[in-house]
Amino acid sequence: MSDVTLSGISVSYDRVKVVENLDMHVSSGEWLSLIGPNGAGKTTVLRAIAKLTPFEGDIRLGEQPVTQLGPRDLARVVAMLPQEPQMPSGMTVSQYVLLGRSPHLGYLARESPRDHRIVAEILRRLSLDAMAARPLEHLSGGERQRVAIARALAQQAPVLLIDEPTTSLDVGRQQEVLELVDQLRAEDGLTVIAAMHELTLAGQYADRLALLVAGRLVAIGPPAEILTEPAISEHYRARVRVVPLNGAGNAVVPVRR
């Protein structure tokens, strides 16, 4: 159930189509990043896969249409990391990460020792164990992002949707977060679909990029094919240079007009 297929997906807000007739397949264990200018529909696509917004068309996880999955079943397959996760003040790191066990609990059930064990293991793995008892409001931006990833991991879902994971992080923290996701993907075989703003990083970490413009899929393929100067200048209306980094992907550098 860890490959994701979108067929003819359209999403409308107030009768305006924000995503139109999108077809896309993401293989099991693949990292696909959605790129595109503001308002292209990147977040909306993620929200449709997580069934957080109504859509037309068909979205399947493996063979299973998401529309046939109940909320708990869906949450055991798909974990969603929103752009700015809400972190209620007063809640501790371990309490927050333990929320990720919700899809595995009955409606009124309490977390079992096994749930506690799973969360303790995740905190250790993400080097968060020392701050388990710390209130969320005392965390730095990078720590918050790691804690949010830990909560998503606690769902033990094979598909991870990430919305702009690097927003408001400095360049070191951006790399740290993406390296962590990449490492988890490799270790756990996760399928990752991420909406990304930062094109250089998007190209460095994803297997493929999907360029969305005004709700339509314009191009999809390996980063080197998508991140080209003509494509970026046309669709982002930006002047950029694409600089090869000797086998470490390409850097997309803005050039002043």
Place this chain on the structure above:
Amino acid sequence: MLLSGLPSLPWIWGAAGLLAVVASAGIGVLVGPVHISPGAVLQALVGGAVDPGQANILWALRFPRVVLGLLVGGMLAVAGAAYQGVFRNPLADPYLLGAAAGANLGATLAISVAPGTSVIGVNVVPLAAFAGAAAAVAGAYILGRTVTGLRSNTGLILAGVAIAAFFNSIQQFVQQSQTSSIREVYSWILGRLVTAGWDGVFLVLPYVVLSAGVIFLHRRLLDALMIGEDETTSLGISVQRVRLIVVVAATLGTAAVVAVGGTIAFVGIIVPHTVRLLVGRSYRVVVPLSLLFGAAFLVLADTVARTIVAPGEVPIGVITAFVGAPFFIVVMRSSRAAAL
């Protein structure tokens, strides 16, 4: 313990809550126009020999009133906490969806139009108040659903505001046109614990047990709602289902206690927030401690209400606000306001 930092009810606060309940009940039983010694109270409780007059005062007046106060106070505080949780709104109280307006209208109609009537031995006023409260909240829920499909809290809250305004306008019209009963209506609205025997206790007890029990079982889910509707949904929790069940439970309990106690103000806001400020925000802590401290607070307020201008009574809602609001401000100033 494998995981540190998980919310649990600190035993010292649990003990403090129980102590508050016992102490307030003791004060409520001992204080009154007729002096009764603690020894006599204990004798009466264990079935020993007590002066018949004193035994009568205890069993017919003070015990039922204290027990009723515990039930009403605990219920209003727990319902307030539950409403604040499902609506993620610190200003939510048990009357948010029109329960008070509905109860007031029901009681006003019963007092004005059919004074002194009873149905199968029960005074019609609490029955009408209960029906009014339940009808108002049901109306708000249906209205909220038709307008916004319950996708947003705001639609439901606004529906509650509209229903409350509508019911209040009818209530005021009836009150103004029936001047002979205006004093009785007004005193009912400000809240007062009925004193005649155990009827009130038996009337509300099943609702309080059921309602508080359901809310108690939803502590984990109320915590999960803190991260917002979308994120809670993406964790596989049906926010609408949690909201419906908790609102129905809190409303039933509120309607029942309002029916016997009137629309006592502020308990549902002040008690849960005081617990949050002092102990923590998790509903695993807020729900049980609100029950205990709400119960204790209302019994104390009631004791003040019936002694301060004895032999008369001040409406209890006046006391809960007059004492509760400054106390709340002191707690707020001396702790981290961020915890709200």
